[in-house]
Amino acid sequence: MGLIIGMIYLYAMKNMGAIYEQYAKESIIDLKKSFLRDNVNNLISSINHMRKEESEYHKNLTDDISNILEEYFQFSSSSFLKLSINFFELKALYTVIITDKSSKILYNINTFDSDKINNYSEKIEYLKGKLSSYSYKEYGNYNVFWGVSKEYIENLVKKRIYSEIHNANYSNDAYIWVNEIINYEGGDNYAIRRVHPNLARTEGLLLSTNMKDIKGNRPYLTELEGVKKDGEVFFNYYFKKSNSEDISEKLTYAKLYKDYNWVIAMGVHLDEIQAYINKTTEESQRNITNMAIHISLWIIVLLITIYLFLALLERWYYKNSNRRLKEEVNLDPLTRVYNRRAAMTFISSSFNNYKKTGVSPALIMIDIDDFKKVNDTYGHDAGDKVLINVSEIITNNIRKTDILCRWGGEEFLLICNGLKREDIDIFSKKLLNAVAQAEYKYNEEKYNVTISMGISYFDKTDKESFDSVKRADVSLYNAKNKGKNSASFIINQ
Numbered sequence: 017m018g019l020i021i022g023m024i025y026l027y028a029m030k031n032m033g034a035i036y037e038q039y040a041k042e043s044i045i046d047l048k049k050s051f052l053r054d055n056v057n058n059l060i061s062s063i064n065h066m067r068k069e070e071s072e073y074h075k076n077l078t079d080d081i082s083n084i085l086e087e088y089f090q091f092s093s094s095s096f097l098k099l100s101i102n103f104f105e106l107k108a109l110y111t112v113i114i115t116d117k118s119s120k121i122l123y124n125i126n127t128f129d130s131d132k133i134n135n136y137s138e139k140i141e142y143l144k145g146k147l148s149s150y151s152y153k154e155y156g157n158y159n160v161f162w163g164v165s166k167e168y169i170e171n172l173v174k175k176r177i178y179s180e181i182h183n184a185n186y187s188n189d190a191y192i193w194v195n196e197i198i199n200y201e202g203g204d205n206y207a208i209r210r211v212h213p214n215l216a217r218t219e220g221l222l223l224s225t226n227m228k229d230i231k232g233n234r235p236y237l238t239e240l241e242g243v244k245k246d247g248e249v250f251f252n253y254y255f256k257k258s259n260s261e262d263i264s265e266k267l268t269y270a271k272l273y274k275d276y277n278w279v280i281a282m283g284v285h286l287d288e289i290q291a292y293i294n295k296t297t298e299e300s301q302r303n304i305t306n307m308a309i310h311i312s313l314w315i316i317v318l319l320i321t322i323y324l325f326l327a328l329l330e331r332w333y334y335k336n337s338n339r340r341l342k343e344e345v346n347l348d349p350l351t352r353v354y355n356r357r358a359a360m361t362f363i364s365s366s367f368n369n370y371k372k373t374g375v376s377p378a379l380i381m382i383d384i385d386d387f388k389k390v391n392d393t394y395g396h397d398a399g400d401k402v403l404i405n406v407s408e409i410i411t412n413n414i415r416k417t418d419i420l421c422r423w424g425g426e427e428f429l430l431i432c433n434g435l436k437r438e439d440i441d442i443f444s445k446k447l448l449n450a451v452a453q454a455e456y457k458y459n460e461e462k463y464n465v466t467i468s469m470g471i472s473y474f475d476k477t478d479k480e481s482f483d484s485v486k487r488a489d490v491s492l493y494n495a496k497n498k499g500k501n502s503a504s505f506i507i508n509q
Contacts (some may be wrong), residue, residue, distance in 0.1 A: 359421035367481030471505030
């Protein structure tokens with residue numbers, strides 16, 4: 017009887033294993049899709065942030081030049097032209113036109129193809145359309161127009177993005193790549209491979225929608241048609257793994273970044289997913305078989321009891337596996353704090369609780385001051401170390417109930433449940449001082465970084481959870497304007 021019961025039990029477990037495998041595969045693929053989409057969207061957010069940052073930075077530099085030129089004019093009006101030309105020659109990135117009062121051009125550089133425009137006013141208007149920021153000022157008998165081109169700003173951003181993609185480290189052979197579309201009709205030479213960590217030596221290669229994988233699929237054609245129709249697309253094709261010549265099926269997500277005509281994509285190999293499922297299934301089946309051998313010696317009632325227990329154990333094992341996958345999806349790969357996707361979930365949950373209880377957490381937007389200077393001066397590796405260290409410092413100086421998330425780039429969002437308004441000043445000074453006291457070293461040079469903080473609470477007038485985040489962002493802007501290394505907050509009630 018025990019043997020018969022054991023055999024029945026094994027048969028039931030085998031069927032359960034098949035159902036579990038199918039359900040697990042579907043769930044894991046859904047999680048992987050979220051993982052791919054979130055990482056691509058996070059990169060796009062970083063691009064937008066970098067574009068804004070570079071534009072604002074060079075606008076400030078452009079505005080500062082007027083003071084330099086004023087000093088030249090005050091020093092020697094007769095030497096003003098020579099001094100100004102020498103200055104702009106050293107700063108070759110600027111578009112410059114210097115004229116006399118009659119609009120006769122005395123000096124010009126980096127003026128694109130405006131030479132074909134004879135009218136001075138029309139020439140200036142044409143150049144304004146090419147520039148990210150510009151200034152115009154009169155100095156005695158001279159008129160000076162200068163600015164920084166949009167192309168220069170975009171090239172700086174693209175260079176930073178290239179570096180970020182190559183230096184990113186994801187699990188399970190995952191990476192991001194970028195193709196630039198030059199012909200939306202497709203065909204040969206429809207796109208350029210801009211960034212590809214797995215095929216770095218082929219960057220700059222022209223691509224064709226006629227290219228086929230080993231199964232006859234046309235991934236570039238599928239990708240192009242998908243982003244043209246919906247702006248994004250999930251698709252499967254066969255491609256080689258990183259640091260290997262092995263080829264396997266790959267699940268890929270691609271999204272069009274129209275401003276650059278970039279298709280930004282990320283993929284994972286499905287055989288790794290299947291290997292994970294097979295491993296967990298084999299472990300489950302092995303445990304089930306061993307238990308069935310022992311259970312066969314027991315009576316039917318005891319067997320049913322154990323069967324139910326194992327079913328619950330299977331469910332727990334599956335939930336535990338899903339939990340580990342969800343953690344991977346919700347963590348920032350660099351700093352290992354929560355990412356923007358997780359932050360949005362926490363904010364929404366906190367807002368729902370606020371509507372029920374009236375108790376709001378403090379929402380604190382944190383930005384590393386002058387982070388671009390760190391990257392420009394010491395390199396992006398040093399910048400990554402700063403991001404990691406700042407996140408560790410903040411984590412070590414907050415409570416276990418507080419939640420730190422990387423919002424994007426050098427921005428973090430801190431959610432502090434139970435932080436009273438009267439304690440904001442002490443709390444913010446503690447974080448500001450902790451970050452500012454940390455010392456970094458590049459070669460023999462030592463340097464420090466600071467942060468600025470914008471603080472807000474949910475308000476009864478908020479229609480959605482993100483309204484408070486917007487106030488925190490405005491408050492952060494105010495803190496930056498106060499001189500940085502400071503905190504500012506907006507409280508509406």
